Amino acid sequence: AQKITQTQPGMFVQEKEAVTLDCTYDTSDQSYGLFWYKQPSSGEMIFLIYQGSYDEQNATEGRYSLNFQKARKSANLVISASQLGDSAMYFCAMRETYSGAGSYQLTFGKGTKLSVIP
């Protein structure tokens, strides 16, 4: 079973509008972390936002916020006021405290390609 599921292969959003990118996860750990990364066409992975499983507040970083629903095991990324530079691939990732290949492994979803329309 996939540990990270991103069900939207591609999304379109009008410039200046908000967009939500979905991410659901599967873990039996109580302590885990959820990350979102942005990958522009250049290929480099850029860290956007982090949510810990024990964090009571939803994480926010500028125009990025994470809609964390622990009971539903979802960690959706919300981008407000979209800009043309937001066009990129977006990956959700999880770090479990005890993962099979070592406790420092990040497990990534397959990503969502976001296109911002002028």
Next chain:
Amino acid sequence: DGGITQSPKYLFRKEGQNVTLSCEQNLNHDAMYWYRQDPGQGLRLIYYSQIVNDFQKGDIAEGYSVSREKKESFPLTVTSAQKNPTAFYLCASSARQDRPYNEQFFGPGTRLTVL
């Protein structure tokens, strides 16, 4: 400026040849990682190292080898045993912290094409 460098950016290889991808970091991180990215597949872990002279296999280690002789360097060799090596390879590093928040910093990647 601190960061991770990968070289070369593009690499072409003939079938049957071994090739080594470079990864260097000056972030003073103990842990380093190699990922492979294929279209539509996301990132998959090849190898990781938590400390010098130690490394562990990830999910797709077959056909790859690594070394970690220095803290700053974690080269990846793609051997002729790797059946489908054409892919985008990303190197990352992080502090060695046993807690959920453990941001990984990524290099710019190397795109390997087998001719």
